[in-house]
Amino acid sequence: MQIKFHGAAQTVTGSQHLITVNGKKFLLDCGLFQGRRKDTAERNRSFSANPKDIEAVVLSHAHADHAANLPNLVKHGFDGPIHATNATEDMAEYMLRDSGRIQESDARYINKKRAKRGEPPIEAMYTEEDALEALQLFNCHDYHTEFEVMPGVTATFSDAGHILGSAITTLTLEEKGKKYRIGFSGDIGRNNKPILRDPEKLDVALDALLMESTYGNRNHNDPGQAIIKLEKTVKDVVRKGGKLVIPSFAVGRSQDIVYWLHQLMDSGRIPRIPVFVDSPLTSNISKIFSRHEDLYDRETQDFMGLDHKHGHDGPLRYPELHYTASVDESKAINHMSGPLIVISASGMVETGRIVHHVRNTIEQPENTILIVSWQAPHTLGRRLVEKKQRIKIWGDEFHRKADVQIINGLSAHADEKELIEWCNPLKGRVGKIFLVHGELTPQQNLKARLNANNFEHVYIPKQGDTFDF
Secondary structure, eight states: OEEEEOSSSSSSSOOOEEEEETTEEEEEOOOOOOSSHHHHHHHHTOOSSOGGGEEEEEOOOOSHHHHTTHHHHHHTTOOSOEEEEHHHHHHHHHHHHHHHHHHHHHHHHHHHHHHHTTOOOOOOSOOHHHHHHHHTTEEEEOTTOOEEEETTEEEEEEEOOSSTTOEEEEEEEEETTEEEEEEEOOSOOOTTOSSBOOOOOOOSOEEEEEEEOTTTTOOOOOHHHHHHHHHHHHHHHHHHTOEEEEEOOTTTHHHHHHHHHHHHHHTTSSOOOOEEEOOHHHHHHHHHHHHTGGGBOHHHHHHHHHHHHTTOOSTTOOTTEEEOOSHHHHHHHTTSOSSEEEEESOTTSSSSHHHHHHHHHTTOTTOEEEEOSOOOTTSHHHHHHTTOSEEEETTEEEEOOSEEEEOOOOOSSOOHHHHHHHHGGGTTTEEEEEEESSOHHHHHHHHHHHHHTTOOOEEOOOTTOEEEO
């Protein structure tokens, strides 16, 4: 039996781990690698094995860096089952189709430039049609229900608390009469995160554990401080009569903000003002949340009980909240008077409707742009975080007069302390720990912390490394 680390090895993207047992192969995750354009294209078009030879995929959750290379796998011949939770399939329906449309759009844009240079066109890595084919292969399972991955391999999902439907996987594998047990953390969520339950801990002995390490050298701020900052920011915008524009990722972060605004309004901590969620993908993901209320944590369940008495329809539905669909509805927001709140994607203000909203509010001092996530270098979001006075948007220069506020500590990933706490029940019960889904510096720090906590056999695999049992 062998594990091959083909993705998310000393990096946080492209999660993909190949397991070979009884001469047959299956994958844990099949995510997109994200990085420099040339590296990205090469990495995403290569697989750890011929897709036709892969029997199955076990999917931890629907985020792009874990799931969005599935259509490419199918395009190149994979036709086995994709095992996931029910909520993950629902999320993937929108996430994978959206990714397919982006691949097609990117190819069209690049080909226009290549045509001007007299170069032949490139083919989109995959299309929305490929995504639809991948979605036909999903096999869905409840948490804590054992299922067969392929002959000789069974698996059970536990709640990872990272995004809706995210799973920790426990695998039981039998080869030549010997049984092995492997754990795969996927992405581990945080305790006390809005809406979702806390991540479950594994209560079994393991021969090996593949464990995420994204924030292996950092501890997050208290989420309670984020709510206080959100409250203050809304009150300031109301006082000025302006617009609060919040760039936010479609999955998880947007739903957290919508929920917190609901709580703050119901408790009277902020005035009831219009809230517009202006992102079709965010709106669709929010609908999925409403289908899976059984996955909400106790606090949210209790809040819903009170909420229904007020005639509201769940934590992500209330009278002040409006989900826009059409482009005309989106444009209409620009002509409305404040105070109001707009939540839109993308989270780094690089594409989508959020760019229009920032462009239309950035030069008015009564407005505020609230950044709620990390911003990569060279993005419009990063220039806003740096509070540049002169900002270019689509080639036009704007004099920023709008206020910029920042809320940190909203990551859906467990931090260093939470990772150690999650791992502690396995002390003396796990053979080897392989740190994946993290940059090298956080991994080295987490390895040292785990070693000091009496986890002796901790490894940091590189891309392409293999481990034989």
